[in-house]
Amino acid sequence: xxxxxxxxxxxxxxxxxxxxxxxxxxxxxxxxxxxxxxxxxxxxxxxxxxxxxxxxxxxxxxxxxxxxxxxxxxxxxxxxxxxxxxxxxxxxxxxxxxxxxxxxxxxxxxxxxxxxxxxxxxxxxxxxxxxxxxxxxxxxxxxxxxxxxxxxxxxxxxxxxxxxxxxxxxxxxxxxxxxxxxxxxxxxxxxxxxxxxxxxxxxxxxxxx
Numbered sequence: 001x002x003x004x005x006x007x008x009x010x011x012x013x014x015x016x017x018x019x020x021x022x023x024x025x026x027x028x029x030x031x032x033x034x035x036x037x038x039x040x041x042x043x044x045x046x047x048x049x050x051x052x053x054x055x056x057x058x059x060x061x062x063x064x065x066x067x068x069x070x071x072x073x074x075x076x077x078x079x080x081x082x083x084x085x086x087x088x089x090x091x092x093x094x095x096x097x098x099x100x101x102x103x104x105x106x107x108x109x110x111x112x113x114x115x116x117x118x119x120x121x122x123x124x125x126x127x128x129x130x131x132x133x134x135x136x137x138x139x140x141x142x143x144x145x146x147x148x149x150x151x152x153x154x155x156x157x158x159x160x161x162x163x164x165x166x167x168x169x170x171x172x173x174x175x176x177x178x179x180x181x182x183x184x185x186x187x188x189x190x191x192x193x194x195x196x197x198x199x200x201x202x203x204x205x206x207x208x209x
Contacts, residue, residue, distance in 0.1 A: 014166040029163045039159060046152045056148065122202075125195050126187070 010017070018024035025031045026038065048054065074086045118124040119131060141150065165172055 014162060014169065018162065027159060027162045028166055029159075035159055039156070042152055042155055046148065049148050122199075125191065129187075 015024050015028055015030075018027055022031075026035050029035050049056065049059070071086050071088075077083070078085050115124075115127060115131075119128045122128075145153070
């Protein structure tokens with residue numbers, strides 16, 4: 001299938017789009033044993049949380065408490081017995097690292113605020129429809145499951161959907177492109193019939209006021 005018949009006219013393979021490294025190999029089951037191990041460990045953790053009554057916060061707190069106690073006793077005993085201290089990396093954030101994170105966060109927050117402003121002022125109807133649809137889906141999913149189950153399902157999807165797509169991408173691309181063309185046609189008709197009328201009505205009301 002040519003690139004013109006691929007989603008977004010992409011030139012690269014799925015493996016290249018995912019970075020082409022270890023993460024891509026795991027997601028596409030190029031390292032099947034590792035992928036299966038991640039799924040089994042995650043499933044075991046999910047069952048542990050669901051059956052034991054532990055929450056993620058309580059488990060993390062307990063593990064950190066145990067780790068701190070072990071390191072503290074290790075350091076004290078090492079000082080008394082003239083042994084080397086625990087091998088810890090240097091826990092330090094450089095100013096350069098903080099500045100890079102700050103720039104990254106600021107850029108994304110500004111993009112979010114700009115998109116929010118466009119939606120609030122009615123400048124981008126297509127973006128409004130997308131955001132409304134995403135929020136509706138998140139609301140429905142949130143009402144059906146808890147955060148832990150959602151996390152496990154998300155990981156399961158991440159480790160299965162890309163692999164299935166890579167295997168059947170010719171068929172999937174063909175159907176999705178056809179569906180997108182039909183959706184675009186429906187959006188154009190909807191915009192012409194309803195959105196433009198509403199926009200004209202708002203402009204007329206503003207002129208009258």
